[in-house]
Amino acid sequence: xxxxxxxxxxxxxxxxxxxxxxxxxxxxxxxxxxxxxxxxxxxxxxxxxxxxxxxxxxxxxxxxxxxxxxxxxxxxxxxxxxxxxxxxxxxxxxxxxxxxxxxxxxxxxxxxxxxxxxxxxxxxxxxxxxxxxxxxxxxxxxxxxxxxxxxxxxxxxxxxxxxxxxxxxxxxxxxxxxxxxxxxxxxxxxxxxxxxxx
Numbered sequence: 001x002x003x004x005x006x007x008x009x010x011x012x013x014x015x016x017x018x019x020x021x022x023x024x025x026x027x028x029x030x031x032x033x034x035x036x037x038x039x040x041x042x043x044x045x046x047x048x049x050x051x052x053x054x055x056x057x058x059x060x061x062x063x064x065x066x067x068x069x070x071x072x073x074x075x076x077x078x079x080x081x082x083x084x085x086x087x088x089x090x091x092x093x094x095x096x097x098x099x100x101x102x103x104x105x106x107x108x109x110x111x112x113x114x115x116x117x118x119x120x121x122x123x124x125x126x127x128x129x130x131x132x133x134x135x136x137x138x139x140x141x142x143x144x145x146x147x148x149x150x151x152x153x154x155x156x157x158x159x160x161x162x163x164x165x166x167x168x169x170x171x172x173x174x175x176x177x178x179x180x181x182x183x184x185x186x187x188x189x190x191x192x193x194x195x196x197x198x
Contacts, residue, residue, distance in 0.1 A: 008033060013042035019089050032078070036133060038089040046095075046123050049196070053121045053151050054095055056195035057187075061098075064185040071182070074099040082110040083118070085137035092137060094118040100181065114142045116181055122150040135161065139168055145181055149192075156193045 006021060009028035017025070022035040032043040054077065065072050074081075076097050083092045097115035104112045118138055120130040130148055138146045139161075146161040146168065160177055161168035171177070177187040 008040060010042050012040045015040045019084070019091060022091060032093070034093060035089065035091040036129070041129070043126070046121070049151060050095075050121050050123050052196040053149055053192070054119075056192045057096065057119065057149070059195065060188060060192065061185070064182065068182075068184060072098055072100060073102050076115075081115070083115065083138070083141055083143075084111055085141040087140060088137050090137055092134060094134075094138075095120050098181075116143070117145045117147070117179070118143050119147040119149065122148060122152060124152065131159075135168065139163070139166075145179060147177075147187075151193060151196065156189070158189055 005024060005026040007026045007028060008015075008017075008022075010031055016038055017035065017040055018038065019035060022033075022040070027033045030045070032045060034041045034043065058075075058077075061072075061075065065075070074097075076099075077095060078093050081093065081097045083094060083097070084090065085092065094115065096119035098117040099113060100116040101113075103109040120126075120134060122130045130150075135146065144163045148157075148159040148161070150157040150159070158173055158177070160171040160173060160179075162171065162180075163169075173187075173189060175189055177189070179185060179187070
């Protein structure tokens with residue numbers, strides 16, 4: 001006897017669902033879907049400005065990775081990774097995630113593999129999710145650094161959150177940021193936003 005999968009779509013935004021049900025659901029195309037504290041969040045596919053910021057960041061990271069082979073075990077974006085913060089009934093898909101340790105399971109590691117660094121690029125409408133909700137969840141999950149890149153602001157705001165025990169310590173770099181997680185890497189912020197046309 002076959003089981004009919006639950007199908008979720010844009011009209012399900014705000015619908016309560018368990019993590020187990022969400023994992024088994026079939027998503028309608030045209031949007032992105034996350035589960036936030038047991039509630040479905042339907043997100044528009046980010047526009048080109050959002051993608052350009054991510055692309056500019058990945059160019060800088062790729063150049064560093066080529067010069068420092070073996071330090072990053074996996075770099076993923078969006079639908080190529082999942083994060084399950086404990087105690088939240090949430091399934092998140094960061095804009096970018098860097099894993100500096102090997103996967104505990106070579107096929108399906110997501111429940112137990114925590115990225116060391118996650119990045120979110122803020123889009124219109126995602127401010128609360130990126131600055132508040134995900135901040136709490138990524139901290140609870142064990143993420144060591146969380147970068148929030150906000151090209152919407154006049155000053156093109158960047159907020160770096162570094163784990164310090166049970167809290168995130170805030171840094172607001174203007175020109176560059178050298179992460180202790182990535183030896184020899186310096187995030188060039190003016191170049192990042194110039195390449196992105198932001």
